[in-house]
Amino acid sequence: xxxxxxxxxxxxxxxxxxxxxxxxxxxxxxxxxxxxxxxxxxxxxxxxxxxxxxxxxxxxxxxxxxxxxxxxxxxxxxxxxxxxxxxxxxxxxxxxxxxxxxxxxxxxxxxxxxxxxxxxxxxxxxxxxxxxxxxxxxxxxxxxxxxxxxxxxxxxxxxxxxxxxxxxxxxxxxxxxxxxxxxxxxxxxxxxxxxxxxxxxxxxxxxxxxxxxxxxxxxxxxxxxxxxxx
Amino acid sequence: xxxxxxxxxxxxxxxxxxxxxxxxxxxxxxxxxxxxxxxxxxxxxxxxxxxxxxxxxxxxxxxxxxxxxxxxxxxxxxxxxxxxxxxxxxxxxxxxxxxxxxxxxxxxxxxxxxxxxxxxxxxxxxxxxxxxxxxxxxxxxxxxxxxxxxxxxxxxxxxxxxxxxxxxxxxxxxxxxxxxxxxxxxxxxxxxxxxxxxxxxxxxxxxxxxxxxxxxxxxxxxxxxxxxxxxxxxxxxxxxxxxxxxxxxxxxxxxxxxxxxxxxxxxxxxxxxxxxxxxxxxxxxxxxxxxxxxxxxxxxxxxxxxxxxxxxxxxxxxxxxxxxxxxxxxxxxxxxxxxxxxxxxxxxxxxxxxxxxxxxxxxxxxxxxxxxxxxxxxxxxxxxxxxxxxxxxxxxxxxxxxxxxxxxxxxxxxxxxxxxxxxxxxxxxxxxxxxxxxxxxxxxxxxxxxxxxxxxxxxxxxxxxxxxxxxxxxxxxxxxxxxxxxxxxxxxxxxxxxxxxxxxxxxxxxxxxxxxxxxxxxxxxxxxxxxxxxxxxxxxxxxxxxxxxxxxxxxxxxxxxxxxxxxxxxxxxxxxxxxxxxxxxxxxxxxxxxxxxxxxxxxxxxxxxxxxxxxxxxxxxxxxxxxxxxxxxxxxxxxxxxxx
Numbered sequence: 030x031x032x033x034x035x036x037x038x039x040x041x042x043x044x045x046x047x048x049x050x051x052x053x054x055x056x057x058x059x060x061x062x063x064x065x066x067x068x069x070x071x072x073x074x075x076x077x078x079x080x081x082x083x084x085x086x087x088x089x090x091x092x093x094x095x096x097x098x099x100x101x102x103x104x105x106x107x108x109x110x111x112x113x114x115x116x117x118x119x120x121x122x123x124x125x126x127x128x129x130x131x132x133x134x135x136x137x138x139x140x141x142x143x144x145x146x147x148x149x150x151x152x153x154x155x156x157x158x159x160x161x162x163x164x165x166x167x168x169x170x171x172x173x174x175x176x177x178x179x180x181x182x183x184x185x186x187x188x189x190x191x192x193x194x195x196x197x198x199x200x201x202x203x204x205x206x207x208x209x210x211x212x213x214x215x216x217x218x219x220x221x222x223x224x225x226x227x228x229x230x231x232x233x234x235x236x237x238x239x240x241x242x243x244x245x246x247x248x249x250x251x252x253x254x255x256x257x258x259x
Numbered sequence: 260x261x262x263x264x265x266x267x268x269x270x271x272x273x274x275x276x277x278x279x280x281x282x283x284x285x286x287x288x289x290x291x292x293x294x295x296x297x298x299x300x301x302x303x304x305x306x307x308x309x310x311x312x313x314x315x316x317x318x319x320x321x322x323x324x325x326x327x328x329x330x331x332x333x334x335x336x337x338x339x340x341x342x343x344x345x346x347x348x349x350x351x352x353x354x355x356x357x358x359x360x361x362x363x364x365x366x367x368x369x370x371x372x373x374x375x376x377x378x379x380x381x382x383x384x385x386x387x388x389x390x391x392x393x394x395x396x397x398x399x400x401x402x403x404x405x406x407x408x409x410x411x412x413x414x415x416x417x418x419x420x421x422x423x424x425x426x427x428x429x430x431x432x433x434x435x436x437x438x439x440x441x442x443x444x445x446x447x448x449x450x451x452x453x454x455x456x457x458x459x460x461x462x463x464x465x466x467x468x469x470x471x472x473x474x475x476x477x478x479x480x481x482x483x484x485x486x487x488x489x490x491x492x493x494x495x496x497x498x499x500x501x502x503x504x505x506x507x508x509x510x511x512x513x514x515x516x517x518x519x520x521x522x523x524x525x526x527x528x529x530x531x532x533x534x535x536x537x538x539x540x541x542x543x544x545x546x547x548x549x550x551x552x553x554x555x556x557x558x559x560x561x562x563x564x565x566x567x568x569x570x571x572x573x574x575x576x577x578x579x580x581x582x583x584x585x586x587x588x589x590x591x592x593x594x595x596x597x598x599x600x601x602x603x604x605x606x607x608x609x610x611x612x613x614x615x616x617x618x619x620x621x622x623x624x625x626x627x628x629x630x631x632x633x634x635x636x637x638x639x640x641x642x643x644x645x646x647x648x649x650x651x652x653x654x655x656x657x658x659x660x661x662x663x664x665x666x667x668x669x670x671x672x673x674x675x676x677x678x679x680x681x682x683x684x685x686x687x688x689x690x691x692x693x694x695x696x697x698x699x700x701x702x703x704x705x706x707x708x709x710x711x712x713x714x715x716x717x718x719x720x721x722x723x724x725x726x727x728x729x730x731x732x733x734x735x736x737x738x739x740x741x742x743x744x745x746x747x748x749x750x751x752x753x754x755x756x757x758x759x760x761x762x763x764x765x766x767x768x769x770x771x772x773x774x775x776x777x778x779x780x781x782x783x784x785x786x787x788x789x790x791x792x793x794x795x796x797x798x799x800x801x802x803x804x805x806x807x808x809x810x811x812x813x814x815x816x817x818x819x820x821x822x823x824x825x826x827x828x829x830x831x832x833x834x835x836x837x838x839x840x841x842x843x844x845x846x847x848x849x850x851x852x853x854x855x856x857x858x859x860x861x862x863x864x865x866x867x868x869x870x871x872x873x874x875x876x877x878x879x880x881x882x883x884x885x886x887x888x889x890x891x892x893x894x895x896x897x898x899x900x901x902x903x
Contacts, residue, residue, distance in 0.1 A: 036791065077671050086593055087668035106663075107597045113667075125590045125670055129270040134263075139594035141263055160691025169270070199669060 030194055031096040031116050034060040034225075039090035041078050041248075052078040053248045056092070062192055062225040065216065065254065067239035069230055075248040077197050078230040083227065084117055084195045085109050094213060114143055118186030118224075120196040120215075124178040126170040126185075133157060133166040136184045145189070156184040161212060176207035181216060193225045194218065201231060212238070264608050267584075274580075277769070279883070281576060281762050282612055285569050286619040286647050286739050287894045288755035292562055293643045314512045315364070315478035317499050319354060321345025324509060333521060333779065334511075334542040342475035343368045350506045351474055355456075357505070359498050362459045362480035367451035367473040375442040386415030395443060402534075412438065421449035450475075479899045484514065509543055519543035566650060568713050568756045568763075573654025575706040575763045579770040581658045582703065585665060602659040605653070613651030617644035619891070626895050690792065693798035696771070707848070708807045710763035714756035715811030715841040719834050721753070723741050723827055757844060764848025768800055772856045789857045796853035797846060804845020808838035 039056035042049050053075045060066060060083070068076045081087045083094060088102050096141040101112045126135045136153045145152075157166055170178055179199060186194055196215060212228075212235050219226045228239060236242050238253030239256040324342050326335065345365065355363040383389065394407040413420050431624045451468040459480075468474075481498050484491045491514060501509035521541040525534035581588075588601055621644045628640075697704055772779070779792060815834065819827060827834055 081668050081671045084593075085667075086671060087666060107599065110592065110595055110597040110600075113593065117595075119593050119670070121670055127267075127590070129267045130263075136267065138591060139596075141260060142591075142600045143597045162499050189595065243587065 030062075032062045033097055035095045036083065037095070038092035039079075039082060039089050039094065041075075041082060041087070042090050044257070047171070051248050053082070053089075054240065056250060056251065058226060058243070058253070060227060061189070063219070063223045065219045065226045065228070065256075066243060067228045067230055067236035067238040067241070068245060069083075069233060069236040069245045070230075070245035073247075074245040076245055079245070080195050080197050080227060080229050084119060084193075085113055086119075111240070113130050113149070114139060114189060116192050117221070118189070118191035118194045119162045120186045120194065122198040122201040124175075124182045126178055126181055128170055131167045131169055132173065132181045132184075134160060135181055136188050138185060139189045143189070152188060153184075156188045157181070159187075160184045175203050176210065178238075179203060179207075179211055180214070183211070183218075187218060187224075190222075193223060194206070196226065196228045198229050198231065200235065208232070260604060260607060260755045261611070264611065274769070274884075275584075276591050277762065277766060278576065278612065279887075281572060281759070282616045283619065283887075283890050284755060284758050284762065285572070285650060286616040288565055288569070288752070288759075289616075289643055289647050290620045290623045290894075291751050292565055292755070293639065293646055315362070316481045316484050316495055316512065316738035317479040317502070317518075318500055318511045318513055319346070319477040319479060319506075320475070320511070322507065322509060328541070332544040333519065334516075335539075339366060339476050343370075344473050344475055346477065346506075346508060347473035348474070350508060351477060353506055354477060354479070354502055357498070359494065360479060360523065361482040361484050362456055362478075364456040364459070364478045364480075365453050365468070365474040366474045366476050366478065367896035369449040369451055371446045372449050373444050375444055377439040378443065380440055381438060383414045388413050391441070393441075398871050419427055462464060513542075513544065516542050516544050526527045528806060562752065564713050564717050564754050565752050565759075566646065568710055568759050569708045570654050571706060571713070572759045572766075573609070573651055574657050574764045575703070575710060576766050577605065577654055578661070578703060578706060579766045580608075581605070581661055583770055583773060584671075586669065587666050588665050589669035592665065593670045598663045599664075601662045601665070605659045605662055606655050609651045609655030610648075613648035616647035616651060620644050620647050623891065623894060626891075656660075689795050690798055693795050695801060696775075697799050697802040700771060703770070704803055704806075707760075707764040707767045707803045707845075708810060711807035711841045711844050712762040712811035712814065714753060714760055715807055715837065716814035716818065717756070718753060718840060719812055719815030719837045722837060723815070723819060723830060723834055730778045757840075760841075760844050761848040764800060764803055764845055765851055767803075768796065768849045769855070771799070772796065772852045775856075776859055779856050783859065792856050792859075793853050796848050800845045800849025800853070801842060802845070803848075804842035807841040807845065811841055812838055838841065843902075844847060 036056050036058045039053060039058075040051070040052040042051045044050075047257040056079060068079065070076050078087070085101055090213070093100055094102065096112075101109055104112075126132075127138065130138070133150075133153050136157055137149055138184055140149045140152070154163075154166065156185070157163060160183055162177060162180055162184065165173060165177060165181075170181070173181065179202075183239050186196075194215065199210050199215070203211060215226055215228065216238070218224060228236075230236050237257045241258045242252075243250055268278065318339075320342060322345070324345065328335065346365070351363065351365050354360065389412045391410045391412065392407065393410065394405060396403050396405045398404075447622040449497065453468065454895070479498070479502075481495055484494060495512045495514055499512055502508060502510050512811070520538050522536050522538050524536050527533040591601065592598065621640070624640055624643060782792065812835065815837075816826065819825070
């Protein structure tokens, strides 16, 4: 179980057509399980890149990330995949539900390829009830509203009981009211399940409600302070 | 996992139908080509050997004995009897002593000899003078020629007849002694042979030889030549060359000749009226070898290319599916799937389709077999299904490797991302825009180009072979036999490959459209008309066809050079015109995707065409079952018709 994530001198650059773009530079941060952290900053400041690195979706160009002292990214792809399954739940701005699967089937996707101790189907229904979609289990994504789709995505992110939830602008495609409800849902999960939440957003109001607020600009951290709730 | 795969297919109905159609085309094609067509390489060779074997391989003749028809490799049926000597005993002995010669049987024409044929015995009772009226009717196959004559005979006491009727000539009438038999005179050609050699060759062993240069021809049997293969042909050519070099005589290789019905015109000569045209079975030298070679190339090439095109289709289909689901796979990786689980997923999908194809093929073969319309070897039966399965399994290899290159990070990316920004042309209008799209997706365009260009190149090659064979294939008996046997298989294979090519293009264009829904919606929003969109998409399809035409024809000319070491200057225009076919295929394959693009409304998002509505599912099931039954029924009916 990863209790602590430590980023040391983290950097990420992209090379395309001979031009090198530095998306991240010299990031030194520590995240603890149970913390609710918001990352805020303008477009292109490197928030999402940072999230994808912490979430093992991508490899850093420089520096390292340790999960309880272990460098996961140096391991095989299969080991990394297993780490993601055991530790991490992702929530994306575009929801990324599989269009051909129903809400329940979408929630069950992380479990398709793994053996677990609990009843998969029962667990899927349970998390959908938890996010308030007990009546939409057999609907296709195209039959759901944006807020409902994002709640399905959240249910999918928590179905395998991860220790960390990484949310990439989860409210970015939603209206203010729905966005706030999704935020509250994440907050609730953080309290009840004690999972660490790292939450990227454009919205300073939502960010201010977090335990900790990291502000980024041009690929670097410019401030790291407690949120209003602290 | 199988349920996951099934849902993905079932709820993506349009693509699923395409997938099933592709599987049906491949299974029908393989069933016909591998399972049912008896005309494979082996049977052609057997047929040729059984039906057209000559007792000798090479004929040696004296210089100057060639006739004008031999310029087109055509020999009179009785060409040997027209020669009177020209080869000396010394030359004969030289040939006989050469290596590789198993039998050298000489033949010497001696000349015509008359002989009587006894008809009926005269039985006369009374003495007196008798008249015998004789009418001879000769049928030469065209008309009957008759001649009549009267002969007078005396019958009675020998001494009286001897004294009074010592042969007196009055006009045309003779009066002579009575004959015992009624007879006609016939003439025949006498030929001298070497009994020992002749016995070896055909088993005839009583004859004599006369003169200084008495031999007209020597028939050679070469040791080690027992079947119709290219090795035999090479050996014969070598032996024939040796004979020519050492004796200065003419040689002709008769192995693999075929009878060829030949029309001859007999004009009016002096007081004889014109006989008109008549047909005789002449001998076409070297025809079997030519036919055998071409038929072998044709058939083998066809089956290989059908399988190749099928694999390319499965690749394309797998690749399209991979592209369409790239985000989905990235997401599955992000939620903890292992990369090898994705590969397994793709292999499983392909295997399911492969099993489906194998079962359909076996069902079709089984039905044809049960209805008693064809005999079937167990090995062929097994092979047909296995080939289908292998095609799908092989087709999954590249997508399964590619899926491992997907990074889970791709779930985070949004908007247009391209690592390169190269454009060959500036976008100035519809055509250049279509061209840039086409080049921008060159990897997948390449797949449809390969799928189209393979059958195209074959088409060109077959047309060329047909032209080359025009003289042999349709005039000799053997050629007619082969053409009749091979023709339907050629056409079936060509149609199957072309259908698969259309499907490949349709799949790829379908995916291109799916990826550009928003773009097309935007184009419509800024005022594009339906016909502009249609034109844009069809132009892209046409570019695929055009490139396929160029590649296909290059391949054709390459193969021609490889096979014949010659460039078809005479037929160039004709072969170039086959380039229209791939362009048409490119267009036809794009029609449905283009119409789909036209239907995109300006305000359409990425909602997609996915549906799990009960009514739609029920209708879909019915449509699918009906289509399956119709296709299978139609196919079996066709096969029964063809086989019968």
